[in-house]
Amino acid sequence: MFGGGGGLDPRKMEQMMDQMGIDMDELDAEEVIIRTADRELVFESPDVTKMDARGQETYQVIGSPNERERGAGGDEAGGASAGGFDEEDVELVATRTGAGEDAAREALEATDGDLAAAVARLE
Template sequence: MFGGGGMNPRKMKQMMKQMGIDVTELEAEEVIIRTADEELVFDGAQVTRMDAQGQETYQIVGEPTSRPVGAGDASAVEAGEESAGSDIPDSDIQIVAQRAGVGKDEAREALEAENGDLAAAISRLE
């Protein structure tokens, strides 16, 4: 990252903190990058978020598999990721429920009221 070579990781982290850079490891199950031609899917990738002066940067380390654009959308619906009778994905409901500390039904209602806007639904519940 900064060419630290053999630098002690603790010292590197301390220096980054002094410069106002915050680094966080994310426990991502899957990362999908969509381009006009394909989707790159990283399963079990190592994801790091770096926040430097309000600008967030994400680093993904892993081997992607390639699939045609839209191939993952149909499989998500088949796997039951869509809520019954709603166009709001279960994954969005889980995110809102977890962030706001509420049940899934309450999170679903907030998302429906906010037309699927995650941030607005979380704000509504907090």
């Protein structure tokens, strides 16, 4: 976390963080999506750390994102398919689970568009 090789003892670092009221947890994230006005950064299987410093939560995402344009492959409402889901989301669920696009779309509909839940439903 604080690299450099100077070598602070991990126990000592943990004690210092406890004294300052800082708590860190690793999250078991499957995917993180950062949306801007014109594109999305999709991190698959990222390392995510949540740090709580006296009530202020900060998240650190480590990984290499795939970049995609928002609205690519669909209508002007953000690329939504007839079912109301982004075609890229349907493709992602289908690719991730090996299911067909119809099954992926049904899983997304059943989970109100929750990608992780749709993948879990099909696995």
